[in-house]
Amino acid sequence: GENVEQHPSTLSVQEGDSAVIKCTYSDSASNYFPWYKQELGKRPQLIIDIRSNVGEKKDQRIAVTLNKTAKHFSLHITETQPEDSAVYFCAANKVTGGGNKLTFGTGTQLKVEL
Amino acid sequence: DSGVTQTPKHLITATGQRVTLRCSPRSGDLSVYWYQQSLDQGLQFLIQYYNGEERAKGNILERFSAQQFPDLHSELNLSSLELGDSALYFCASSVGVGTANYGYTFGSGTRLTVV
Helix, strand or coil: CCCEEEECCEEEEECCCCEEEEEEECCCCCCEEEEEEECCCCCCEEEEEEECCCCEEEECCEEEEEECCCCEEEEEECCCCHHHCEEEEEEEEEEECCEEEEEECCCEEEEEEC | CCCCEEECCEEEECCCCCEEEEEECCCCCCEEEEEEEECCCEEEEEEEEECCEEEEECCCCCCEEEEECCCCCEEEEECCCCHHHCEEEEEEEECCCHHHCCCCEECCCEEEEEC
16 A cells, blocks of 8 residues: 655754655555644644646745655745644545545654744 | 534543544535544544445454445444544545545544543
């Protein structure tokens, strides 16, 4: 099955700096890669996603890049703010039979310090 | 509010018992997914239903079962509960299935504590 590795597990940055989280996936058939932000005890919230036919996508301070050949994708957050502090999960979606499997990475605890 | 509704929010029960978790998908979404989130296992995919049919299965235990009803709400049944089943259970929904499926929206979860 699909395996998604995520690094780093914890990331501490100063307010205003950039943060980068990297993920690799194992199954070349995966076709959709969302990123989720989860605050403690709350639901995962979709912050950005990218499809396999696109190399890069940006939404204000957040961007995602995808390298299909290397099977890795990254989340970039610029001008970080304290409210960006949360756990971030990457995920890879694979079409399987008549359905879908969304496999998650193990998460990155981002802390933005003042 | 994501539009995906899960009940109950919290559930405390004893080992060996059976519980049912309920999920109503976002309006217009036909696919429902169940995920288990525990501290040591992260977010684990359990099962997907699309328009009443099971479409994909993950690491779901035989003690667990699910179904999706004609009104598209779904229930996850957990039986013979063990301490290790304590976790956050999330439901997610999306519009489609297969290659035309994007944009999973999660509900607020049910926190299950087995004592």
